[in-house]
Amino acid sequence: MPTDSNYTPALSPASDDVDLDYAEDQDEDDRPGPSRRRAGAKGGGKGQNGAAGGGKGEDGRQAWEGMYKRSWDVVQEDEGGGLQAAVDSLIARGRRKRALMSEAPLRRSIIRHMFIILDLSDSMRDKDFRPNRFELTLQYLRSYVVEWFDQNPLGQVGIILMRDRLSEVLVPMGGNPQEILATLADKRKLEPSGEPSLQNGLVMARGGMSHLPSTSSLEALVIFSSISTSDPDGPTSIHQVLTDLVQARLRTTIISLSGEIKICRQICERTGGRFGVAIDEEHLRELLWETIPPPAQTLAPSATMGVRNALAAGGRAGGRPGGAGRPPPAGDLMVMGFPVRLPQGGETLCACHGLLKKGGYLCPRCGSKLCDVPTDCEVCGLMVVSSPHLARSFWFLFPVANYATLPLEIASDPSHELAPTCFGCDRDFPDLSDIGINLGVASQAEGVSPTGRYRCVKCANDFCGDCDLYIHDTLHTCPGCSQ
Ligand SMILES: [Zn+2]
Ligand SMILES: [Zn+2]
Ligand SMILES: [Zn+2]
Ligand SMILES: [Zn+2]
Secondary structure, three states, X not given: OOOOOOXXXXXXXXXXXXXXXXXXOOOHHHOOOHHHHHHHHHHHOOOOOOOOOOOOOOOOOOHHHHOOOOHHHHOOOOOOOOOHHHHXXXXXXXXXXXXXXXXXXXXXXXXXEEEEEEEOOHHHHOOOOOOOHHHHHHHHHHHHHHHHHHHOOOOEEEEEEEEOOEEEEEEEEEOOHHHHHHHHHOHHHHOOOOXXXXXXXXXXXXXXXXXXXXXXXXXEEEEEOOXXXXXXXXXXXXXXXXHHHHHOOXXXXXXXXXXXXXXXXXXXXXXXXXXXXXXXXXXXXXXXXXXXXXXXEEEOOHHHHHHHHHHHOOOOOOOOOOOOOOOOOOOOOOOEEOOEEOOOOOOEEOOOOXXXXXXXXXXXXXXXXXXXXXXXXXXXXXXEOOHHHHHHHOHHHOOOOOOEEOOHHHHHOOXXXXXXXXXXXXXXXXXXXXXXXXXXXXXXHHOOOOOOOEEOOOOOOEEOHHHHHHHHHHHOOOOOOOO
């Protein structure tokens, strides 16, 4: 990845503000001003964008806007002039897009450490996202954290704030979502003010993770609202920090709420993260939720594939040791303990908070009582996890294969007997005779099944679209095959 040779930081010693270049030149109409930007985006679909002009794509949109398909561009009316069919098909398409996953073998970390770096500059008060950027981001973060810990029970998350050109740790790195939620609920501590310093935020994240072993995946997720960063006028520039990040293998993902910023894109590309510009509320949510599955590190070496095949076959066959003669990937052993769960009887003193509480878990090594798992034992430092947590965190080693769509021709063939209801939720499938009307513009090209049925290749059970998403997104096991 070539670095940017055109980039020149502000040289004036009086000012330590560094305005960052846009990837494309912008004319006066496009200067930051959320309401104008929103108006432009909304009018764009109606062909009134000729006046915007200069430095943009053919249809007057920024390059990053083109990556997002706007829902009103793809909607088509059905024969009766109604939109219900189109809306149904859009929902089905979105659902299917999320349910379909890559089947290539990937190596992923099950132990993740992530700092969420939150921009709390004045620009967070902008009202282009409803009710405003600040409220919406907090609201999303609350459900994001819960979902993140659900999918990555062995991971840890910390939160760093950027405001007044300083960065501060709001929540130190830890594995307890309740603590993060409690802190995010207290808005008095989170007043947006001043300008952000991306450099300070990243330096703090790197410092907070420098002690972690190389086996865990180090990540930073930046939610950046401002269009510039005010970095310290010292000997180190943000480009130096970027080089450090690459060396520390700190994968940085940045979600911008205002527009594409060149330095942000560079940081993401060089550290292996992703850069995204949120167009609207729903898109912001999409971008955030994309970071929940563990990032793929490399294509899995054949040795891992051998182990995976052997495990999938129940240890009977497959998986010659060592795969295709290559040594297995280097790995460290980790010490973990499975705790004993205490009955909900009388109250006893816990080692983590020093409070009298009912229930809890006993550390298998030192026998002290812990309130919640997964955690590190307060007394002996042992990593205490429950076996369901451990099993949940490597679901991606044994993914449920994508379900196949069922074309109309096969479904209407009388020699096939079709189950009347979904195998997952027992809901009735649409009747074959009125499918043509119901699914309207839904096409198989997008992976949407015209019959509304999704069939597991292994157990040949049919599932509805909702179950397809739930199984691949949350459950990670096929109800038909696991019996
Ligand atoms: Zn406790
Ligand atoms: Zn212990
Ligand atoms: Zn179902
Ligand atoms: Zn199945």
